Amino acid sequence: MPELRKTPMLDQLLDGPFPSFVKEIKKGAEKNEACNDLLGQLELSYEEKITHWKHGGIVGVTGYGGGVIGRYSDVPEQFPGLTEFHTMRVNQPAGWFYKTDRLRKLLDIWEKRGSGLTNFHGATGDIILLGTHTDELQNVADDLAHEGWDLGGSGSDLRTPSACVGPGRCEWACIDTLDIVDTLTRRYQNELHRPMWPYKFKIKISGCANDGVAAKARADCSIIGTWKDNIQVNRTEVVNYVNGGFDIIGQVVDKCPTKCISYNPVTKSLSIDDNNCVRCHNCINKMPKALRQGKINGATILIGGHAPILQSAFMSWVVVPFMEMKPPYTEISDLLEKIWEWWDENGKMRERTGELIYRLGMRSFLKATGLPAVPQMVLHPRTNPFFFWDKEEVNQ
Amino acid sequence: MVKTDFGPPKYLDMMSDLCKRNYGKWKYHEVLDTGTLVHVAENGEKLYTVRSATPRLIHIDTLRVFCDLADKYCNGFFRFTSRHSIEFLLEDESNIEPLKADLHAMGYSPGGVGNTISNMLHTQGWIHCHTPAIDASGIVKAVMDEVFDYYTEAKLPARLRLSLACCLNMCGAVHCSDVAIVGIHRVPPKVLDEKVAKMCEIPNVVAACPTRAIRPEPAKKSVVINDEKCMYCGNCYTMCPAIPIFDPKNDGAAIFVGGKVSDARHPAMFSKLAVPYIPNEPPKWPTVVKTVRMLIDVYAKDAKQGERYGEWINRIGWERFFKVTGLPFTDKHIDDYIFSVPTFRSTATFKW
Ligand code: HEM
Ligand code: HEM
Ligand code: HEM
Ligand code: HEM
Ligand code: SF4
Ligand code: SF4
Ligand code: SF4
Ligand code: SF4
Numbered sequence: 001m002p003e004l005r006k007t008p009m010l011d012q013l014l015d016g017p018f019p020s021f022v023k024e025i026k027k028g029a030e031k032n033e034a035c036n037d038l039l040g041q042l043e044l045s046y047e048e049k050i051t052h053w054k055h056g057g058i059v060g061v062t063g064y065g066g067g068v069i070g071r072y073s074d075v076p077e078q079f080p081g082l083t084e085f086h087t088m089r090v091n092q093p094a095g096w097f098y099k100t101d102r103l104r105k106l107l108d109i110w111e112k113r114g115s116g117l118t119n120f121h122g123a124t125g126d127i128i129l130l131g132t133h134t135d136e137l138q139n140v141a142d143d144l145a146h147e148g149w150d151l152g153g154s155g156s157d158l159r160t161p162s163a164c165v166g167p168g169r170c171e172w173a174c175i176d177t178l179d180i181v182d183t184l185t186r187r188y189q190n191e192l193h194r195p196m197w198p199y200k201f202k203i204k205i206s207g208c209a210n211d212g213v214a215a216k217a218r219a220d221c222s223i224i225g226t227w228k229d230n231i232q233v234n235r236t237e238v239v240n241y242v243n244g245g246f247d248i249i250g251q252v253v254d255k256c257p258t259k260c261i262s263y264n265p266v267t268k269s270l271s272i273d274d275n276n277c278v279r280c281h282n283c284i285n286k287m288p289k290a291l292r293q294g295k296i297n298g299a300t301i302l303i304g305g306h307a308p309i310l311q312s313a314f315m316s317w318v319v320v321p322f323m324e325m326k327p328p329y330t331e332i333s334d335l336l337e338k339i340w341e342w343w344d345e346n347g348k349m350r351e352r353t354g355e356l357i358y359r360l361g362m363r364s365f366l367k368a369t370g371l372p373a374v375p376q377m378v379l380h381p382r383t384n385p386f387f388f389w390d391k392e393e394v395n396q
Numbered sequence: 397m398v399k400t401d402f403g404p405p406k407y408l409d410m411m412s413d414l415c416k417r418n419y420g421k422w423k424y425h426e427v428l429d430t431g432t433l434v435h436v437a438e439n440g441e442k443l444y445t446v447r448s449a450t451p452r453l454i455h456i457d458t459l460r461v462f463c464d465l466a467d468k469y470c471n472g473f474f475r476f477t478s479r480h481s482i483e484f485l486l487e488d489e490s491n492i493e494p495l496k497a498d499l500h501a502m503g504y505s506p507g508g509v510g511n512t513i514s515n516m517l518h519t520q521g522w523i524h525c526h527t528p529a530i531d532a533s534g535i536v537k538a539v540m541d542e543v544f545d546y547y548t549e550a551k552l553p554a555r556l557r558l559s560l561a562c563c564l565n566m567c568g569a570v571h572c573s574d575v576a577i578v579g580i581h582r583v584p585p586k587v588l589d590e591k592v593a594k595m596c597e598i599p600n601v602v603a604a605c606p607t608r609a610i611r612p613e614p615a616k617k618s619v620v621i622n623d624e625k626c627m628y629c630g631n632c633y634t635m636c637p638a639i640p641i642f643d644p645k646n647d648g649a650a651i652f653v654g655g656k657v658s659d660a661r662h663p664a665m666f667s668k669l670a671v672p673y674i675p676n677e678p679p680k681w682p683t684v685v686k687t688v689r690m691l692i693d694v695y696a697k698d699a700k701q702g703e704r705y706g707e708w709i710n711r712i713g714w715e716r717f718f719k720v721t722g723l724p725f726t727d728k729h730i731d732d733y734i735f736s737v738p739t740f741r742s743t744a745t746f747k748w
Binding site for chain 2: 009010012019035049085096110118119176211216247250285289349
């Protein structure tokens with residue numbers, strides 16, 4: 001074992017109240033050459049203000065088209081431990097729940113066959129095992145498979161779907177986020193593991209409008225829980241909040257975006273004009289004991305979110321205002337499969353679903369999926385008279 | 397024959413009996429302090445959560461200590477959040493304080509619940525990616541150290557989400573964060589003609605450019621870049637390693653503000669440009685850190701209770717935002733990319 005790399009710049013990030021990533025790498029540096037060299041290369045990046053990772057050489061494991069990300073140092077002579085430093089994406093359990101005995105098995109494999117460094121988790125949602133050699137990739141995958149851990153997605157495929165904690169520990173989950181993500185992940189293993197599309201496709205699922213996994217901002221298909229009927233009001237608890245000094249006017253009534261809540265200070269009663277409620281969730285967030293969502297639950301399906309440079313960033317937009325989300329989730333699967341077929345057929349290389357819809361128009365998307373046009377899809381109708389008619393729609 | 401396509405471990409196998417018993421039957425929750433929550437089920441059972449931010453880049457030995465703590469206090473169960481915080485799930489209230497003490501001892505502090513700054517989302521940076529204009533982990537560490545009081549004390553008007561992406565690809569949801577740091581390049585990439593001829597597919601390189609700045613140069617079996625049109629996105633470099641975009645003298649960070657993903661009150665919003673460029677200053681990026689601190693302090697002081705960053709700016713107006721923060725407004729702040737015109741003001745009603 002060569003001696004520990006000197007890292008005067010990185011050492012300045014050891015102290016301070018926030019947990020230090022440098023300390024984490026140093027834990028590995030004492031027993032692993034790659035960690036030690038990572039410290040050295042990172043110190044060099046800090047001196048030179050430039051990355052030292054290279055794009056080059058495709059790697060993978062048998063039977064999979066993704067899940068492994070190749071990484072090579074561009075200064076391997078100086079840092080031989082980083083000559084090959086590939087990442088593996090491991091599919092996380094839904095909701096990122098762990099039981100220690102299962103997780104310890106994974107950690108032992110990574111101690112034996114990799115750098116010992118991880119991301120819990122990658123921004124994709126996967127467990128990231130950071131750094132191993134080409135000739136260890138297959139062994140890691142085999143050992144993981146033996147303990148019941150499968151790889152996640154990368155490249156032009158279905159990326160590992162993820163979901164908020166949902167019914168596992170949250171009273172606001174209008175849909176069973178964990179069962180949905182688990183079911184879809186198992187159903188689409190082929191799409192996840194073998195890239196075959198124009199580009200990547202992401203599915204993220206949040207149980208309510210608080211959107212805890214940022215589905216609208218990050219997923220091509222965002223599934224957001226909601227309800228159709230009325231917010232349930234517990235009158236006694238409303239009185240308790242008010243008696244406890246809660247600023248019901250300032251925090252709830254005035255903050256309602258549609259001004260559909262009224263409050264009577266004499267009777268200390270609150271009433272909601274549910275026809276005008278947009279289910280933004282603020283009032284429920286602020287008075288969780290007094291207000292609960294309705295009982296007819298389902299999801300709003302939004303499409304197109306991503307942040308590529310090509311057409312600026314998009315947030316997903318509504319394509320199905322309300323979908324019942326009951327096992328086995330056939331309706332969402334039917335929709336996804338139609339979208340993939342249309343996108344696969346019409347998408348250019350590296351064109352995300354949202355960009356394709358932008359290029360060909362919602363008209364074309366709706367035709368391909370058979371979805372009806374509804375006012376919930378737009379903020380307002382178009383302001384120009386520049387629209388197209390199909391041949392079938394006009395009198396011949 | 398290798399086993400493939402069997403999928404992730406079943407989540408129910410990773411959940412305690414209490415969680416399984418009350419699956420989908422949670423009634424309400426309360427924030428006990430900035431590091432602790434309690435969820436109460438319909439049958440009255442309680443689940444306590446102790447949350448702590450992590451640096452995301454974690455060594456297995458640290459994860460093993462987390463496992464030890466979970467075995468000691470949580471019957472072996474814990475989870476992570478989408479923002480890379482760890483959450484210990486306790487059934488016995490009396491274990492909360494001992495757990496917190498053990499966490500402190502290993503350099504982890506509970507926090508990030510309620511009207512606080514929760515853990516800062518970030519990408520790989522110089523640790524592991526080939527296109528970054530800035531580092532990720534180092535800036536996150538320096539910023540979180542500086543704003544740590546907002547992580548442990550609930551003294552903000554609302555939640556505040558910080559994030560960082562080390563290049564314009566913006567892995568992660570930085571474009572919808574209250575305060576976001578994005579790595580940017582400022583000069584067009586250099587075309588290494590001989591290497592391009594050997595390594596790259598010219599049509600793909602040409603097609604990768606969003607601004608059509610690249611055209612083929614058949615004589616050299618290479619390409620030329622029109623500097624006037626290039627907006628330094630690095631797409632061509634991803635397609636072709638012989639067109640490096642790095643420039644340590646010019647790479648740096650931009651800061652965006654006012655985005656959110658929650659639809660509570662105001663619908664989700666994109667973040668908008670506040671500071672176009674701050675140079676890289678490793679190891680502690682003092683200018684970035686100072687600017688983020690200022691941006692948060694001004695909001696904390698001026699916003700009304702319950703207003704997220706972007707809601708506050710919507711109320712006071714962007715012209716006032718630049719006044720109260722003292723940040724210069726420049727031509728860079730006026731959009732000239734694809735969807736610019738709707739961002740122009742078509743009314744004479746505005747504030748001074
Ligand atoms: C000259 C050959 C190459 C070309 C044209 C190329 C092209 C691309 C393109 C278009 C992407 C974006 C795809 C996406 O974001 O999903 C990409 C991503 C990526 N490339 Fe390459 N690449 C090349 C070589 C390599 C090599 C050799 C490596 C490995 C060392 C590599 C590593 C990556 C990684 C890790 C990603 C991100 C993948 C992901 O997040 O799923 N590339 N590359
Ligand atoms: C030209 C476009 C893009 C390229 C070339 C690209 C390339 C890459 C590469 C190379 C990585 C691997 C980093 C590493 O672990 O070494 C990566 C990770 C990732 N990318 Fe991209 N990316 C692109 C666009 C996007 C977009 C638009 C998004 C999201 C909307 C995205 C989301 C992600 C996420 C979530 C990760 C995981 C990051 C992490 O865990 O830190 N990427 N990308
Ligand atoms: C295919 C589309 C359009 C055509 C062919 C068209 C044609 C014309 C013509 C020929 C005039 C001159 C009328 C005159 O001599 O007084 C005119 C005037 C005008 N058009 Fe259009 N127009 C179109 C779309 C629009 C749209 C979409 C708008 C606004 C949203 C618009 C707003 C106006 C206005 C404001 C005037 C001036 C009226 C006035 O002050 O006299 N036009 N247009
Ligand atoms: C008991 C647990 C939780 C409660 C009560 C809760 C509550 C909330 C509330 C009320 C909002 C809306 C904030 C607003 O007013 O704009 C929100 C947003 C959010 N929550 Fe949670 N949350 C919880 C757990 C989590 C967890 C575990 C995560 C993931 C780490 C998370 C991630 C988010 C995110 C990403 C947002 C959106 C932030 C944004 O708008 O940018 N939440 N949450
Ligand atoms: S998104 Fe909604 S349902 Fe999901 S964890 Fe957050 S508050 Fe709960
Ligand atoms: S959910 Fe939102 S829109 Fe509906 S009543 Fe509550 S605050 Fe108003
Ligand atoms: S944001 Fe850019 S530099 Fe950072 S990890 Fe993603 S692709 Fe790499
Ligand atoms: S950096 Fe981006 S804009 Fe500039 S030439 Fe390359 S692809 Fe085009």
